[in-house]
Amino acid sequence: MSTNITKADTVIRNANVITLDPNLPRAQAVAMSNGRFIGLGSNEDVETFIGPNVKVMDLTGSTVLPGFIDAHIHVLNSGIRHVMAADCDLPSIAAIQTALRERVETTAPGQWVQGFKYDDTKTAENRSIFREELDAVSTFHPIMVSHRAGHIYYLNSMALELAGFDRDTPDPFGGRIGRDPDSGELNGIVYERAIERVRFELIPSDTxxxxxxxxxxxxxxxxxxxxxxxxxxxxxxxxxxxxxxxxxxxxxxxxxxxxxxxxxxxxxxxxxxxxxxxxxxxxxxxxxxxxxxxxxxxxxxxxxxxxxxxxxxxxxxxxxxxxxxxxxxxxxxxxxxxxxxxxxxxxxxxxxxxxxxxxxxxxxxxxxxxxxxxxxxxxxxxxxxxxxxxxxxxxxxxxxxxxxxxxxxxxxxxxxxxxxxxxxxxxxxxxxxxxxxxxxxxxxxxxxxxxxxxxxxx
Ligand SMILES: [Zn+2]
CATH class of the missing domain: 3.20.20.140 (Metal-dependent hydrolases)
Incomplete structure (x- = not known):
């Protein structure tokens, strides 16, 4: 054995390694050093990389895949939202109201309460949540819920008022303010750029x-x-x-x-x-x-x-x-x-x-x-x-x-x-x-x- 073989810091054995390398699509073991692969093959092949203080993991046949890359994902912002807003990926409007109420209980009156990941087609009602339903959660807190897909937002009456929206407000360029088709009253749904003032000026920024x-x-x-x-x-x-x-x-x-x-x-x-x-x-x-x-x-x-x-x-x-x-x-x-x-x-x-x-x-x-x-x-x-x-x-x-x-x-x-x-x-x-x-x-x-x-x- 040559003496100049780099020693691994980690070796994985007894695994089903899918390499995505057409020349060697499957392997049983890998050796790594400093975050880089330095050896690949059978259990025997990687023996040479094992030295003192090497972490050896026996995977008993589990599959090992290369790390995945997501080329468009809202990483830190969604992490922050998981901290600041109620997760509204829930099966009914009542369940969403409950999740928002929990936030209301720990939020001073007048302060914003937020929800995110709401999806109109994933609730039992299979429709939008309306202003009255958010008013039922609180009329003392402005509430903004965002759609899972972004681009659409749902406000209660206090939030609409703070935004300066009433039935006479025209739709701004690049956005739309939702209205009841019969009465013309605002229904609480706000689209695209019409939400900008609320999101970027009214809601306090994170810390x-x-x-x-x-x-x-x-x-x-x-x-x-x-x-x-x-x-x-x-x-x-x-x-x-x-x-x-x-x-x-x-x-x-x-x-x-x-x-x-x-x-x-x-x-x-x-x-x-x-x-x-x-x-x-x-x-x-x-x-x-x-x-x-x-x-x-x-x-x-x-x-x-x-x-x-x-x-x-x-x-x-x-x-x-x-x-x-x-x-x-x-x-x-x-x-x-x-x-x-x-x-x-x-x-x-x-x-x-x-x-x-x-x-x-x-x-x-x-x-x-x-x-x-x-x-x-x-x-x-x-x-x-x-x-x-x-x-x-x-x-x-x-x-x-x-x-x-x-x-x-x-x-x-x-x-x-x-x-x-x-x-x-x-x-x-x-x-x-x-x-x-x-x-x-x-x-x-x-x-x-x-x-x-x-x-x-x-
Ligand atoms: Zn995006």
Whole structure:
């Protein structure tokens, strides 16, 4: 035996190791040193790596998979929300009211009470929760519940009043204030950008302590599911600080690629930073913007209207000019641009902007991305291949949100969540759950992509 073989710090034996290496697809044992694989093969093959103080794990036949990467997930923000808001992924409106009441009991009157992960199609009632139902929880606390898919919010009367909304308030650009179709009274449902003042001005921001607690919470949850690397799909300045603190304190068990929220672009640029800065655990990714609405919320911006309507094409959150100006600047500054676009019309607008930026200022492999990139067609796919644009389609949606999809119609569904089509057209498509909107378990994602079957078997 040669004396210069690196000794492992950890050896795993008696395992069913799935390597994803076509030359050696299965193995029985692996040896690791300092977070890197240094040996792979049979139990005998890794014997040579075992020295003193090596942790040897006998897995008695259990399967070992490579760590999973989620290319679009709301990591720290959902950790913070698990700390600050009631989890409303519950089977009935009564159960949601109970969960919110528990928060009310520990919250001073006048202070905000929040809920998240509410899903209108996952409760027994199979409908939206209304203002009166939130008023029944409290009229002394402003309440905001967010939809699991984001983009739609539910307010009680006190919250509507604080937001300055009444029956005469016009819908703001890029948003909508829900009204009862008969009386015209506000029903408590607020869409897209109409919620911005509530979320960013009225609700008090989190604290450094809450953010650190959120980081520990979400790292625990995701690591247990087999994730080792995540692209946090919207990071604000304070969160980036928390990531750095967590890394220094040893709380960060995931490798994080941070897509920075677009209002931070200027300061990043002024600090001479660009995409790629960082280290193995924490890296500055692209700049994140949002061009349209959401799939599960039925607000994606589509070329053909939603089933059951002759004029509802969804919601566009940025104009074509706004997209082009921003993309040009970020592209020139050396950033990867990551724009949320679900509907085919929104995707097309984003691709046009990427094409113009690349034509004006060619950069080798800028790796611009379309976040979600849900409804595609051959033209879009061909263009994406030509531009080298990356797609981060939802991988758990077909299974988890399948019951919402009839709004898109059979024909359109063939071109949604098109993992196979991305491969066929030579487009890089990633695995991405967008948690909290979709469940984060990677194996559920693979099942959903392969079977394209929802939880009811349809
Ligand atoms: Zn997202």
């Amino acid at each position: 450094p302590e809450i953010r650190r607690e959120g980081l520990r919470t979400i790292c625990r949850m995701l690591t247990q599911a087999g994730l080792t690397s995540v692209h946090d799909a919207r990071v604000v300045r304070d969160e980036f600080v928390t990531y750095q603190e967590g890394r220094d304190a040893g709380d960060l068990s995931l490798r994080v690629y941070a897509l920075m929220y677009h209002p931070h672009f200027r300061s990043l640029q002024e600090a001479w930073l660009k995409t790629g800065f960082g280290d193995d655990m924490l890296r500055l990714g692209g700049i994140k913007m949002v061009a349209d609405g959401a799939i599960a919320a039925r607000t994606a911006y589509l070329s053909e209207p939603y089933v059951g309507s002759d004029c509802d094409h969804g919601i566009l959150a940025m104009s074509a000019e706004e997209i082009e100006e921003n993309v040009m600047e970020m592209h020139r500054a050396g950033f990867q641009v990551c724009i949320h676009a679900n509907g085919d019309l929104a995707i097309d607008m984003v691709l046009n902007a990427y094409e113009k930026a690349q034509a004006a200022d060619p950069r080798p492999n800028p790796r611009h991305r379309i976040e979600h990139c849900t409804l595609v067609n051959p033209d879009i796919l061909t263009k994406m291949h030509r531009l080298g644009t990356i797609a981060t389609p939802f991988c758990t949606y077909v299974y988890h949100h399948g019951e919402k999809m009839p709004f898109y119609g059979e024909e359109r569904l063939q071109w949604m969540f098109a993992q196979r089509s991305f491969l066929d057209y030579g487009v890089v498509g990633t695995g991405a759950t967008d948690y909290p909107p979709g469940p984060f378990e990677p194996l559920l994602g693979i099942q959903s992509c392969v079977t394209r079957t929802d939880s009811r078997g349809q």
